[in-house]
Amino acid sequence: MAAPERSPALRCEAVRKAFGRFVAVNDVSLDVAPGEIFGLLGPNGAGKTTLIHCVAGLARQTSGRISVFGHDTVSDFRQTRRMVGLVPQEINFDPFFTPLESLLIQMGLMGVEPDRDKAEALLATFSLSSHRHAYTRHLSGGMKRRLLIAKALVHDPKLLFLDEPTAGVDVELRHELWDEVERLRAQGTTIVLTTHYIEEAQHLADRIGIIHRGRLLVVDDRDELLLRHEGRSLEQIFLSHIHGADAHAAAQ
Amino acid sequence: MNRVGLRTLFLKEVRRFSKVWGQTVLSPLITNSLYFLVFGAALGSRLRDVGGVPYIEYVVPGLIMLSMIRNSFLNTSSSLFQSKVNGTVIDILVAPLGVREILLAYVSAAVLRAVIVGCLVYGVARAFTDIGAAHPLWTFTYGAGVATAFALFGIVVALWAEKYDHLAVFPNFILTPLIFLGGVFYSITMLPAPWDLVSRLNPVLYLVNGMRYGLLGASDVAPWEAAAVLVVTLGVAGALSTALLARGYNLRA
Numbered sequence: 001m002a003a004p005e006r007s008p009a010l011r012c013e014a015v016r017k018a019f020g021r022f023v024a025v026n027d028v029s030l031d032v033a034p035g036e037i038f039g040l041l042g043p044n045g046a047g048k049t050t051l052i053h054c055v056a057g058l059a060r061q062t063s064g065r066i067s068v069f070g071h072d073t074v075s076d077f078r079q080t081r082r083m084v085g086l087v088p089q090e091i092n093f094d095p096f097f098t099p100l101e102s103l104l105i106q107m108g109l110m111g112v113e114p115d116r117d118k119a120e121a122l123l124a125t126f127s128l129s130s131h132r133h134a135y136t137r138h139l140s141g142g143m144k145r146r147l148l149i150a151k152a153l154v155h156d157p158k159l160l161f162l163d164e165p166t167a168g169v170d171v172e173l174r175h176e177l178w179d180e181v182e183r184l185r186a187q188g189t190t191i192v193l194t195t196h197y198i199e200e201a202q203h204l205a206d207r208i209g210i211i212h213r214g215r216l217l218v219v220d221d222r223d224e225l226l227l228r229h230e231g232r233s234l235e236q237i238f239l240s241h242i243h244g245a246d247a248h249a250a251a252q
Numbered sequence: 253m254n255r256v257g258l259r260t261l262f263l264k265e266v267r268r269f270s271k272v273w274g275q276t277v278l279s280p281l282i283t284n285s286l287y288f289l290v291f292g293a294a295l296g297s298r299l300r301d302v303g304g305v306p307y308i309e310y311v312v313p314g315l316i317m318l319s320m321i322r323n324s325f326l327n328t329s330s331s332l333f334q335s336k337v338n339g340t341v342i343d344i345l346v347a348p349l350g351v352r353e354i355l356l357a358y359v360s361a362a363v364l365r366a367v368i369v370g371c372l373v374y375g376v377a378r379a380f381t382d383i384g385a386a387h388p389l390w391t392f393t394y395g396a397g398v399a400t401a402f403a404l405f406g407i408v409v410a411l412w413a414e415k416y417d418h419l420a421v422f423p424n425f426i427l428t429p430l431i432f433l434g435g436v437f438y439s440i441t442m443l444p445a446p447w448d449l450v451s452r453l454n455p456v457l458y459l460v461n462g463m464r465y466g467l468l469g470a471s472d473v474a475p476w477e478a479a480a481v482l483v484v485t486l487g488v489a490g491a492l493s494t495a496l497l498a499r500g501y502n503l504r505a
Binding site for chain 1: 254256257259260261263264267268271272335338339340342343344345346347348349350500504505
């Protein structure tokens with residue numbers, strides 16, 4: 001199915017995801033433009049990961065519609081999944097395979113002919129070349145995290161989700177990852193980043209969304225957001241929205 | 253259809269069981285060699301023929317079927333369940349793979365493992381006995397069909413299971429009793445009434461005897477009965493696994 005021209009990289013229309021009576025994502029509507037870095041901020045359990053999982057195919061929204069570059073993620077899932085890359089929050093690894101094998105396998109699963117040169121290049125980009133034949137279980141936490149990012153890039157996704165990619169990694173690696181994000185942005189990759197580190201969002205994101213209790217409280221250009229709340233840091237703005245929403249919920 | 257993805261997932265599953273060949277291939281080989289030593293060299297002269305067939309030959313089809321069923325079931329169930337537990341199932345869920353490709357890849361790899369093990373057990377049996385193959389094409393097709401059904405049941409159990417204990421329920425408490433009471437080691441003609449008739453309620457009896465017909469040319473049930481039970485078993489396993497996978501049962505939130 002042909003996508004309309006100038007489609008947003010990601011469009012969520014009234015997306016709702018409920019687990020029984022618990023509503024994890026509540027009526028979220030959002031557009032992310034091609035080529036931008038969108039920072040999705042929210043406290044634990046806000047619904048960030050659930051929303052991302054609905055886009056990537058790890059969860060199904062209860063209602064609402066999600067499209068990636070104009071293609072519906074349910075009816076046209078093969079097309080959207082070829083365009084989406086996901087770096088999950090939790091580290092996972094297959095104990096049977098080495099980093100090189102893992103990348104080649106992931107390429108194939110994504111429908112791309114396994115290409116050893118490309119896999120080697122990704123290993124080099126993420127400083128994993130010397131561990132290409134090691135069992136993944138023997139890698140350090142930081143290396144496993146880098147391997148997850150490399151796996152998400154094997155098919156050159158147009159839309160990349162980084163779900164707290166720097167959680168628990170040291171400062172050096174965090175800055176390396178930021179550089180990699182900047183490089184991907186320069187290549188035109190659209191990136192949706194969730195993070196607990198406000199300075200990370202402030203450093204990388206073009207636009208910021210704040211989600212709390214499943215609801216998207218605010219979506220704004222980073223610079224305009226800071227300008228509008230002159231004299232306040234992004235962390236202070238974030239907290240004021242969260243506390244405001246909590247007070248509103250308590251009053252109701 | 254994502255042909256590259258299907259091929260990759262199939263090869264990944266084959267490499268997974270190849271990497272632990274001692275556990276997946278060598279282990280059933282040793283177990284069955286022990287059966288043949290016990291029933292052949294040690295007890296063979298004391299055991300009566302069954303329907304004119306030496307006892308050691310009579311048990312061969314059942315032992316082959318036992319190995320094929322266990323290996324096909326364990327291949328899909330352990331692989332899919334482990335990927336659920338260690339989180340790598342995400343790699344498949346985010347890929348542009350439909351239910352058909354996922355099932356076909358997992359089941360094909362499991363059937364390949366079962367056929368390899370079945371051939372090896374047959375090879376060992378040939379070393380200990382004079383067994384041939386009365387209907388080779390039937391034997392191969394029937395064995396692969398049964399392996400397909402139990403590979404599909406493996407998918408169902410892996411989807412349902414939430415802890416390792418659950419994974420053991422089907423092979424230990426359902427499959428093993430059905431196999432051992434399914435005429436692997438005896439003919440139901442040896443059983444007193446009403447147990448010969450009760451045994452006929454056990455579907456595995458038909459599957460074991462289907463293989464027995466293929467190798468020995470004779471069995472406790474008619475070939476069409478064995479074929480019918482296989483078709484029904486395949487239908488149930490296929491429908492259940494397809495429905496659960498399509499729903500993303502215990503996979504997708």
